[in-house]
Amino acid sequence: MAEVLVLVDHVDGEVKKVTYELLTAARELGEPSAVVVGSPGTAGKVKESLASYGAAKVYVAESDDAGSYLVTPKVDALAALVEQASPAAVVVAASAEGKEVSGRLAIRIGSGLLYDVVDVNSDGTTEQSIFGGAFSVKAKVAKGTPVISVRPGSVEATQADGAAAEETVELPAVDPAKAAKITGIEPVVGGDRPELTEASIVVSGGRGVGSAEKFEVIEKLADSLGAAVGASRAAVDSGYYPAQFQVGQTGKTVSPQLYVALGISGAIQHRAGMQTSKTIVAVNKDPEAPIFEIADFGVVGDLFNVAPQLTEAIAARKG
Amino acid sequence: MTNIVVLVKQVPDTYSERKLSSGDHTLDRESADAVLDEINEKAVEEALKIKEAGEGEVTVLSMGPDRATDAIRKALSMGADKAIHVSDEGLRGSDIVATVKVLAAAINKAGGFDLVIAGNEASDGRGGAVPAMLAEVLGVPQLTHARTVSVEGSTVKVDRETDDGITHLEANLPAVVSVGEKINEPRYPSFKGIMAAKKKPVEKLTVADLGVDAGEVGLDNAWSSVLEASPKPPREAGQRVEDEGDGGTKVVEYLVGQKLV
Numbered sequence: 226m227a228e229v230l231v232l233v234d235h236v237d238g239e240v241k242k243v244t245y246e247l248l249t250a251a252r253e254l255g256e257p258s259a260v261v262v263g264s265p266g267t268a269g270k271v272k273e274s275l276a277s278y279g280a281a282k283v284y285v286a287e288s289d290d291a292g293s294y295l296v297t298p299k300v301d302a303l304a305a306l307v308e309q310a311s312p313a314a315v316v317v318a319a320s321a322e323g324k325e326v327s328g329r330l331a332i333r334i335g336s337g338l339l340y341d342v343v344d345v346n347s348d349g350t351t352e353q354s355i356f357g358g359a360f361s362v363k364a365k366v367a368k369g370t371p372v373i374s375v376r377p378g379s380v381e382a383t384q385a386d387g388a389a390a391e392e393t394v395e396l397p398a399v400d401p402a403k404a405a406k407i408t409g410i411e412p413v414v415g416g417d418r419p420e421l422t423e424a425s426i427v428v429s430g431g432r433g434v435g436s437a438e439k440f441e442v443i444e445k446l447a448d449s450l451g452a453a454v455g456a457s458r459a460a461v462d463s464g465y466y467p468a469q470f471q472v473g474q475t476g477k478t479v480s481p482q483l484y485v486a487l488g489i490s491g492a493i494q495h496r497a498g499m500q501t502s503k504t505i506v507a508v509n510k511d512p513e514a515p516i517f518e519i520a521d522f523g524v525v526g527d528l529f530n531v532a533p534q535l536t537e538a539i540a541a542r543k544g
Numbered sequence: 545m546t547n548i549v550v551l552v553k554q555v556p557d558t559y560s561e562r563k564l565s566s567g568d569h570t571l572d573r574e575s576a577d578a579v580l581d582e583i584n585e586k587a588v589e590e591a592l593k594i595k596e597a598g599e600g601e602v603t604v605l606s607m608g609p610d611r612a613t614d615a616i617r618k619a620l621s622m623g624a625d626k627a628i629h630v631s632d633e634g635l636r637g638s639d640i641v642a643t644v645k646v647l648a649a650a651i652n653k654a655g656g657f658d659l660v661i662a663g664n665e666a667s668d669g670r671g672g673a674v675p676a677m678l679a680e681v682l683g684v685p686q687l688t689h690a691r692t693v694s695v696e697g698s699t700v701k702v703d704r705e706t707d708d709g710i711t712h713l714e715a716n717l718p719a720v721v722s723v724g725e726k727i728n729e730p731r732y733p734s735f736k737g738i739m740a741a742k743k744k745p746v747e748k749l750t751v752a753d754l755g756v757d758a759g760e761v762g763l764d765n766a767w768s769s770v771l772e773a774s775p776k777p778p779r780e781a782g783q784r785v786e787d788e789g790d791g792g793t794k795v796v797e798y799l800v801g802q803k804l805v
């Protein structure tokens with residue numbers, strides 16, 4: 226069976242969930258080979274989990290430079306492996322960095338690029354969801370080795386046994402005239418809540434929440450449901466909630482089982498990031514708010530009355 | 545003297561309904577109002593700030609159909625000095641790889657540059673890759689998704705902001721920078737700026753002018769192709785109730801009914 230290269234998305238050797246989704250998607254196309262690029266010692270930490278999602282091989286590209294230059298070491302590693310292994314495809318996460326890695330790789334190896342796909346079919350075609358979920362598109366690569374980036378959270382990861390046979394990859398030295406040096410990192414400190422793009426329930430607040438302090442009402446409801454917290458751009462721009470939680474056109478695209486919108490009008494750019502959610506519940510005091518046009522269940526009312534009552538009722542149910 | 549090229553793109557207004565044309569699945573540019581992408585206003589703003597802090601020249605570059613002139617004029621009216629507009633029937637339906645090759649050829653033709661500044665992600669395609677791909681073709685460092693940019697002498701420093709947090713980056717010029725949504729508040733063009741923009745030079749280039757092989761661009765030569773496209777059925781409004789002091793309880797009943805809690 227043909228090899229499929231999968232770039233492992235990790236932070237200092239901690240594998241991100243999307244990697245398992247990528248390994249699952251890659252199994253549609255062939256036999257997944259995980260590619261680990263990072264500082265020395267990274268592969269040792271991740272190998273076991275890669276095996277449990279079906280990685281037949283683990284290519285290890287480790288060097289000090291790999292951790293201290295942006296994007297290019299990953300492109301170097303994948304380009305070398307494309308040459309060596311002639312894979313059926315290369316699969317990367319459609320994260321900010323993954324989109325950049327896959328784009329550069331496509332240029333480097335002279336191949337077509339399919340980005341932000343939500344599914345990979347066994348014939349090599351892919352599905353995309355564009356304009357905020359308004360259109361579905363099926364596409365394929367016309368030239369070269371397909372380079373595909375897959376949107377996190379869109380493929381359900383399933384386990385499979387893989388041998389995870391290790392193989393070392395030599396990384397070329399980085400040319401500092403062509404790469405950006407990483408001089409410092411301030412990682413996001415993840416709280417106890419699930420990741421926005423991974424959560425099965427998202428509770429979001431908008432400008433209607435009124436202040437940063439009052440966002441507590443949103444957080445309490447989210448915690449009762451085991452949900453992630455999101456925010457509209459107006460809430461972010463008003464300083465109520467940090468930017469990384471913005472949902473919409475210029476923020477995250479989420480597609481949870483349940484999306485609860487509180488004090489959000491439902492502008493088209495907000496909808497672009499959440500309208501593919503399975504079920505949408507909205508609370509807004511304006512009966513004309515456009516969010517009601519797409520809500521499965523809407524409550525016309527003050528969120529400061531509805532949300533706390535809801536939080537309590539959920540807590541009571543969970544007892 | 546910092547020589548800055550700003551990449552701008554005209555996109556369908558996100559306030560209007562965006563469509564694909566039914567024939568060849570390309571963007572239906574007639575169906576929606578077209579505007580300068582908001583993220584590109586921020587790219588122009590950042591370029592103007594760098595220029596104003598020292599000395600420099602800001603050139604706007606756009607690849608797109610004739611009516612993209614409006615987007616270019618807007619960037620000029622904000623204060624950019626001149627523009628290059630690559631427009632050619634043969635470019636219709638070009639994919640991201642072809643777009644990058646054309647943009648790179650136009651930048652090389654324009655002579656040297658110190659900085660290329662782009663948006664991190666266009667609102668129509670959401671590729672989020674053009675700046676990085678351009679850095680690959682041009683053979684210069686990429687400092688992308690910038691929350692802050694500073695240029696000191698021949699060094700550029702960027703605070704990159706993504707889901708992973710903040711990454712501090714440093715490189716020598718020339719380099720490609722892309723700006724993120726939270727970088728700045730773009731200025732409004734003044735009346736004087738709008739009048740001045742009408743007289744600023746806009747160089748029109750074709751694929752042949754750039755020496756790009758016509759067999760590498762356009763719909764028929766794309767590196768990737770769309771096989772099918774279909775609109776998703778729009779969502780419909782469901783139930784709606786007034787809160788009469790029991791709104792929260794009603795939501796719970798609904799969620800229980802749907803087996804969501």
Ligand SMILES: Cc1cc2nc3c(=O)[nH]c(=O)nc-3n(C[C@H](O)[C@H](O)[C@H](O)COP(=O)(O)OP(=O)(O)OC[C@H]3O[C@@H](n4cnc5c(N)ncnc54)[C@H](O)[C@@H]3O)c2cc1C
Pocket residue numbers: 430431432433434456457458459460471472473474475476477487488489490491492493494495498508509510511514526527528529558582667
């Ligand atoms: C290029 C571009 C990109 C954009 N990207 C995004 C994006 O990624 N994400 C995004 O969200 N927006 C985005 N926007 C902005 C978008 O157009 C809207 O301005 C924004 O979504 C509005 O946020 P909001 O609903 O919180 O605020 P508003 O529109 O002000 O709505 C607040 C709502 O709260 C209700 N309300 C007030 N008080 C209460 C209360 N006590 N109880 C119940 N309801 C109450 C009001 O009735 C109102 O409907 C973008 C815009 C542009 C032009």
Ligand SMILES: Nc1ncnc2c1ncn2[C@@H]1O[C@H](COP(=O)(O)O)[C@@H](O)[C@H]1O
Pocket residue numbers: 551552553581583584587605606607608643647661662663664665666667669670671672673674675
């Ligand atoms: N056709 C184009 N002409 C000029 N600039 C472009 C074009 N396409 C993309 N760009 C630039 O690249 C950025 C990111 O685009 P993308 O990678 O397509 O999301 C945009 O914000 C623009 O600055």
